[in-house]
Amino acid sequence: xxxxxxxxxxxxxxxxxxxxxxxxxxxxxxxxxxxxxxxxxxxxxxxxxxxxxxxxxxxxxxxxxxxxxxxxxxxxxxxxxxxxxxxxxxxxxxxxxxxxxxxxxxxxxxxxxxxxxxxxxxxxxxxxxxxxxxxxxxxxxxxxxxxxxxxxxxxxxxxxxxxxxxxxx
Amino acid sequence: xxxxxxxxxxxxxxxxxxxxxxxxxxxxxxxxxxxxxxxxxxxxxxxxxxxxxxxxxxxxxxxxxxxxxxxxxxxxxxxxxxxxxxxxxxxxxxxxxxxxxxxxxxxxxxxxxxxxxxxxxxxxxxxxxxxxxxxxxxxxxxxxxxxxxxxxxxxxxxxxxxxxxxxxxxxxxxxxxxxxxxxxxxx
Numbered sequence: 001x002x003x004x005x006x007x008x009x010x011x012x013x014x015x016x017x018x019x020x021x022x023x024x025x026x027x028x029x030x031x032x033x034x035x036x037x038x039x040x041x042x043x044x045x046x047x048x049x050x051x052x053x054x055x056x057x058x059x060x061x062x063x064x065x066x067x068x069x070x071x072x073x074x075x076x077x078x079x080x081x082x083x084x085x086x087x088x089x090x091x092x093x094x095x096x097x098x099x100x101x102x103x104x105x106x107x108x109x110x111x112x113x114x115x116x117x118x119x120x121x122x123x124x125x126x127x128x129x130x131x132x133x134x135x136x137x138x139x140x141x142x143x144x145x146x147x148x149x150x151x152x153x154x155x156x157x158x159x160x161x162x163x164x165x166x167x168x169x
Numbered sequence: 170x171x172x173x174x175x176x177x178x179x180x181x182x183x184x185x186x187x188x189x190x191x192x193x194x195x196x197x198x199x200x201x202x203x204x205x206x207x208x209x210x211x212x213x214x215x216x217x218x219x220x221x222x223x224x225x226x227x228x229x230x231x232x233x234x235x236x237x238x239x240x241x242x243x244x245x246x247x248x249x250x251x252x253x254x255x256x257x258x259x260x261x262x263x264x265x266x267x268x269x270x271x272x273x274x275x276x277x278x279x280x281x282x283x284x285x286x287x288x289x290x291x292x293x294x295x296x297x298x299x300x301x302x303x304x305x306x307x308x309x310x311x312x313x314x315x316x317x318x319x320x321x322x323x324x325x326x327x328x329x330x331x332x333x334x335x336x337x338x339x340x341x342x343x344x345x346x347x348x349x350x351x352x353x354x355x356x
Contacts, residue, residue, distance in 0.1 A: 009341050010323040010334075017316050018255035022265040024322070029268035039270070041345075043244070047291065048348050049255070050248025051298035052317045054177075058205030059212050062222060066200055069226050070193070073233050092271035122265060146324070 003035050005163065007148070012038060016045035023120055023127035027148055029093035034165065091152065098129070107131060132156070177292035180246035188236035199246075200229050207254045213318050216262060224261055228254050245291040263320075294352050301351035309344035312337055 007028055014020040015028040032039050088100035097119050098105040107115035113136035117129040124145070134154070149156075151163045183199050186192040207228045211221035231253050239249055256267045302310065315326050327337040 008338060009345055010338050013313075013316050013341055013345070014322055018259055018267075019316055019320050019322065021322070022268070025265075026268040029270055033270040044349055044352055045345070046252060047244065047248050047294060047352065048298055048302065048313065048345075049317060050245055050251045051295050051302055052314065053206065053210055053251035053254070054247040054295065055299065055302075056206055056210045056213060059209040059218070059221065061204050061208060061225060065204060065222065065226055066197065069200065069204075069229050070197075072230060073193075073196070093268040096266065096268070 003037070006035065006038055007031055009041070011148075012041050013045050016042045017049050021125045022122045023125040024148075026093055026097070026119065026127050027150055030091045030152075031150055033091040033093060089153065102131075105129070112136070177245050177247060177295045181241045181292050184232070184236055184239045184246045184249070185241060187233060188239055196229075196233060199232065203232070203250050204229050207250065210251075210254055211258060211262075214258065214262075214320055216258070220262070224254070224257050227261075228257055231257070241291065242289065243291070245295040247295060248291065289352075297351045298348060301348050305344055305347060309340045309347075312340045313344050316341075 011020065011024065011028055015025055020028065028038075032042060086095075086100050088095065090098060090100050090102060098117065105117055107117050109115045113133035115131045117131070119127040119129065129152075132154075149163065151165050153165060155165070156163050180199070180202065183192075183195040186195040187199065204225045208218075208221045208225040211224055212218065216224070228250065232250060235253075239246070244252075256269075259265050259267045302313070305313065311330075312323075312326065315321075315330075316323070319326060321329075323337050323341070324334055327334045330337075
């Protein structure tokens with residue numbers, strides 16, 4: 001599968017450095033789960049983040065900080081061991097939001113052949129899934145601000161072209 | 170008194186030692202080096218001293234627990250701690266989740282990774298990156314640093330600087346091209 005549309009570098013950089021809002025970060029992570037090219041780009045950006053982090057002026061820790069941490073080293077962490085690998089069509093970053101089965105997710109019908117699933121709203125950004133039957137059209141609509149779409153399965157086309165899985169446009 | 174900064178290769182070796190042998194002496198050295206930097210990073214991003222101190226301690230506990238997962242062929246120790254601090258901040262201060270990919274996921278498509286067939290020395294790469302960052306033209310360095318320290322999308326950074334978003338994007342593209350060149354040297 002050749003991916004022809006990728007998130008812009010500014011989106012990848014915000015994700016790598018921790019500045020993207022959660023809805024945008026979810027979109028980027030979902031794209032990364034299918035795109036080795038952008039994963040490599042994010043690794044490079046994280047390395048740049050690491051180099052900048054290495055240059056940050058240190059702030060002195062309190063006198064007891066080290067002792068406090070050492071005394072907690074052997075406390076069992078509440079973190080669970082990773083569960084068995086799940087067979088699922090749902091890209092891993094999305095599973096925390098909708099589970100591992102598209103069929104069981106809580107789709108809300110909006111029009112014949114068309115359903116959506118709002119994921120979250122944070123600040124001014126929203127993320128949602130849209131499911132359309134083959135041939136279904138989305139009514140002409142307008143937006144304020146920016147919009148990104150990623151195809152998970154199937155394809156769609158609009159006035160700017162044809163989109164296949166993992167392509168963000 | 171502030172100790173001199175440890176070298177990237179030394180830091181990598183210390184994290185590996187914690188991961189393999191639960192090496193407390195190595196952990197103390199890492200604490201002395203990284204805890205004040207995590208605290209400084211969080212404070213630069215607007216956290217109060219007490220919160221930054223708590224999260225820096227939390228980051229060091231995470232380092233102890235996850236040191237086995239540290240892979241020096243994937244990132245330098247500083248980059249790895251940076252990602253731990255970044256995620257703790259998103260979780261504890263922004264109260265958001267950090268969506269990430271799961272590399273063990275069977276649906277994950279491991280196509281040809283850019284660095285898969287060559288061994289990348291990320292510790293050396295970090296030193297080259299530091300030089301390259303210091304060498305960036307001022308207007309490019311400014312955007313990269315704001316991305317690192319402002320916790321804002323680039324549209325907000327552009328508005329703040331009074332620049333068109335396209336200009337911000339092209340500066341990022343130019344800066345990343347230089348940083349990639351720096352990463353590529355020496356492999």
